[in-house]
Amino acid sequence: MxxxxxxxxxxxxxxxxxxxxxxxxxxxxxxxxxFVPNTVTKKGSHLRDCVDIKRVMIIMVIALVPAFLFGIWNTGYQHSVAFNMNWTFLQMVWYGLLKIVPLYLVTYIVGLGIEFTVAQIRGHEVNEGYLVTGFILPLIVPVDVPLWMLAIATAFAVIFAKEVFGGTGMNIWNPALIARAFLFFSYPSKMSGDQIWIGGLNRYAEQGTAWATTGGHVIDGFSGATPLANPEGYSALQMFLGNIPGAVGETSVIAILLGAALLLFTGVASWKIMLSSVAGGLLIGWLGHIGGATELPAYYQLIMGGFLFGSVFMATDPVTAAQTEVGKWIYGFLVGALAVIVRLWNPGYAEGMMLAILLMNTFAPIIDHCVIECTLKAKARKYNKVA
Amino acid sequence: MSNNINLRKGLNVPLAGAAVQTVKKVLKPGVVAIRPTDFRNLTPKLLVKEGDKVLVGSPVLADKMSQNILFTSPVSGVVTEVVRGEKRKLLAVLIKADDVQEYVDFGVRNVDELDAEAVKAALLESGLWPAFVQRPYGVIANPEVAPKAIYVSAFATAPLAADVEFALKGEAENIQTAVKAIAKLTEGGVHVSFNGKVKSQFAGLEGIVAHSFTGKHPAGNVGVQINNIKPINKGDVVWTISMQMLAAIGKLFNTGRYDVSRKVAICGPMAINPCYIQAVPGFSMKDIQEFYGNAAEEIRFVSGDALSGANIGAEGSLRFQDNQITLLQEGNDYEAFGWAKPFRFNQFSSSHTYFHWMLGWLTPEKKYDLDTNLHGGERAFVVSDVYGKVLPMSIFPIYLAKACLAGDIDKMEKFGIYEVLEEDLALCEYVCPSKIDIQAIIAKGIDTMIKEMA
Known part of the structure; x- marks a missing residue:
């Protein structure tokens, strides 16, 4: 030792x-x-389970790794396709790393810096929650997001969505989504449109080159639009595999399902929320389809955009989701349903998942309150009947 | 039984060191302690002074609030010391036992001929009244208030708990006497809950309302059973009593003696040859050194089970209500990258983030030498569904805990403070990844309730 x-x-x-x-x-x-510290139990149960928050959080991070790895490759692949580069696999990965590692450096340096400082001021232990937030955030932004914007958004989210409430476990909204919402509303030009989802397109539009020196050319008639804006451009199989434009980690259904499998297997995320969210999305997607709001079959709503990523990794955040078991069903269902409602009936926003989750984060305590009141009432009725 | 209640929620913590079912030793008491701290919210009044001679059954303490509740000596001998703590708080009365035990004679009585008042008087006078625990709050029952019912759990599910069938073998007759006697104290009957998987020697008791439970711990906790039989509402008062105390009450009426000696399980990973001994409550840990050797400073001495028992220390003594001493290793060492290891074979976790739950299929009988390490740092509530999985009661544990922390009486009432004692939520505390001291929080809530509702 x-x-x-x-x-x-x-x-x-x-x-x-x-x-x-x-x-x-x-x-x-x-x-x-x-090192697991040498503290022994002082009050209450003399034995404790060897699981702790660090373990829970690291499982969450591992579950995100497939989406992270796929995102690195896909960033390079999309660039290669857009600029007709015919890159090899390694070149794609290298380009992806060059683009994505800086995003991670920014979120972790800014976020952890604030976390450590606050813990220091309060005299607390540093909470592990940010490891997950910082890992998710680069996966839900467009790859070309300017780093200074990401830094400001991260700082805003950590301070105003988390620390002012008392840190991990006390927050009302998912901090990573608050950061994304901050970007979305503050810098809409960098967060929506067809230009932002592929590394280099923005730069090309402004400066005529995608690279500092060599610079390729965008192939004629290329559209960087995501399936949400241009569903005819991609097949369902492509959406499932994920080699399409989109936020860094959200595109591959396969990678997300791998993560979901780990989360469900370890019980870290609630299967009730995942399942009901998918059910909600499918139901509204189906209604929209037969009602004529969209020509896409319902299952497209699941594999397009950030729906699945949000359902699996973000709606299930145990702190901001509903906490009662019945509440989880309601909460998840409404997340999925609202996300698709925004997609289909709000021409302003192509993607509704972020707003749906944030809205339901806000209402989760009310859902829990209602569930508890109903349960208590039913219990009282039953008791009075027996008595 | 047809109306068996199967509780699906719960957890059996696979702690090593179960007591072998033999009585290896009949402990000859040395210095025995009577501790008012064994009882919640008791303000004791001292009835003896140093040098006094006492018999088995002589009053030593009384409850200052209702002075007919007496606490009597489990041995005959001489009061050697009155131990006081800060602000002269009475901590213990030490009695050195004589070689030959002499008993106060309370007189053999036929319970069929006694009325409720006579039963009450006999129990109060002999010092057996404190065996009744009142719910809500877990305080000594108030003799002035008739309970809605009396509940008894006839089996234990806590880690390494003494086996009721073994510990009380041959006591069926005494327990029958006791049931007849205490049935006179309530209109609601004496409810006894049996283990649905075991044919109990007490199944034939007359005058009881029998219930049957199956499931993992805490299915054997009387609080959990009450919640599943008939929840306690605001204003309700019920009493609980343990099987071994029923045996003592039976002996009081059948022999005229105060005899609380019992089979005590000496168990836990640090116990050498874990087994049962015959002993009286208040016996000192020093008297059982042969079961733990010379490593006392590395051992946590727990009176009761490892989840809800009391840390009594090497100088401590068995509590009045307990029949189990658990000897655990103090886990004051570091474990490198413990939380990051894919497997931790020497630790146990019910969480699926480790893979013990799969090992459980391969080696279902594997027991673990668990120690008292906290296995992590304290955090805010993060994970929301872990408590519900181990608590087979229709209450809201997280909301209850938060109400207790906030001291909000209305909310505590709503979320079930009347129904729980710390022991019922001990498993929630065990599984909590945020390492929150749930039992201490519940205790704080109960204290608030006692103070505010008095």
Whole structure:
């Protein structure tokens, strides 16, 4: 246990009264990251399950990895197609890395910086929740989003959607979606349209080159539109595989389903929310189809855009979702239904998932309240009957 | 049984060190402690002083609030010390036992001829009254208020709990006497809940309302059983009592003696040759050193089970209501990257984020040497559905806990504070990934209720 010895040696420096005592929370975060602490139970149950929030969060991150990896490749692939580059697999991945790693650097440096600072000020332990938020955020933005915008959005979300409420576990809205909503409403030109979903298109439009020096040319008649704006442009199979334009991590149904499988297998995310959200989306999609609002069959609503990503990874956030079991069914169903309603009947917004989830985040406590009141009333009735 | 209630929610924590079903030792008491802290909200009045001679059944303490509730000595001997803590709070009365035990004679009585008042008087006078636990709040029952019903659990599901069938073998007659006696104290009958999977030697008890339960822990908790038989509403008062205390009440009427000696399971991963001993409540941990050796500082001594028992320390003693001493290893060491390992074979988790639940199919009998490590840092409530999975009661545990934290009486009432004691939510605390001290929170809520509703 050599590392342990080193940690023990430097630990006093970071404790109260030590030279670097003001960095206590930071030290603690790294120490507990490496070692499960030696704290023993003081009150209540003498034994505790070995699961902790770190474990829950890391499972969540692992579940996102397929979408993350696919997003890296797809970023390169879309660029290659748009500019007729005929890249090899490795070239695509390299381009994807160049585009996506900076997004991650920005979200983690800004977000974790704020988290650590706040923990330090409050004298709390650093909460793991941001590991997931920071991992999701780059996956739900267009790949060409300017980094400074992403930084501002991240800071806004972490401070105003999370820390002002008291940190992870106290927030009302999903912080990653708040960041995206912030971008969406503050910088609409960078968050919607046909130009933004493929790396390099924006730059090409402005400067005539996609690359600093070499610069390719967009092939004639190319449209960077996502299936939401241009459903005829892509087959259902393409949407399922995910080699289409879109936000970084949302395009591949397969990658998302892999993540969903892990979440369901480990029980980290609620299957009730996922299932009811899909049901809600399908129902409204079907009604829209037979009612003439759209020519697309209902299942297209699931595989297009961010619907599935939102259902699997974002609507299921246990903090901001409904917490009662019946409430989860209602909440999930409304998320799915509202998302498709916005898509089909609101010409202003092509995608409705973000707003649907944020809206239902807002109403989740009311759903829970109603569910509890009803349960208590039913219980009282039953009791009075027995008595 | 046809009307068996099967509870699907719950969890059996696979703790190693179950007691073998033999009585290896009849403990000759050394210094026995009577602790008012064994009872919730008790303000004790001291009735003896150092040097006094007491018999088995002599009053040592009384309840200051209702002074006919007496606490009597489980041994005959001499009061050696009155231990006080901060602000002179009475912590314990120590009694050094004589070699030969002498009993106060309460007189053999035929319970069929006694009325409710006579039964009450006999129990109060002998010191067996504190065996009645009142719900709500888990305080000693108030003799002035007749309960709606009396509930008894005839089996235990807590980790390594003493087996009721073994521990009370041959006591059926005494328990029958006790049931007859206490049935006079309530209109609602004596409800006894049996394990639906075991043919109990007590199944033939007369004058009871029998219920049958199956399921994992906490199916054996009387609070869980009451909730599933008939929930406690505002204004209701019910009493609970354990089987071993019924046996003691039976002995009081059948032999005229106060005899609370019982079979106590000495168990847990740190117990050497876990087994049963015959002992009286209040016996000191020092008297059972042969079961844990010389490593006392690395051991947590728990009176009761590992989930809801009390940490009594190496100097401690068995609590009045308990029949189990659990010896656990203090988990004060570091585990490198514990939370990040794909598997942790030496730890147990009911969470599917580890894969023990699959190992459970391969090796269903595997037991774990669990220690007292917290396995993580305390966080806010994050995961919402973990408590519900281990709590077979129709209450809202998270909302109840939040109401307790806020001290909101209306909400506590609504979410079920009258129905629970800490032990019922111990499993919620065990599984909580945020490491929240649910039992302490519930205790705080109950204290608030006692103070505000008095």
């Amino acid at each position: 050599n590392v342990r010895n080193i940690v023990d040696k430097i630990k006093p420096t970071f404790e109260k009264g030590g030279k670097l005592g003001f960095l206590h929370s930071t030290f603690d975060a790294f120490e507990t990251f490496m």
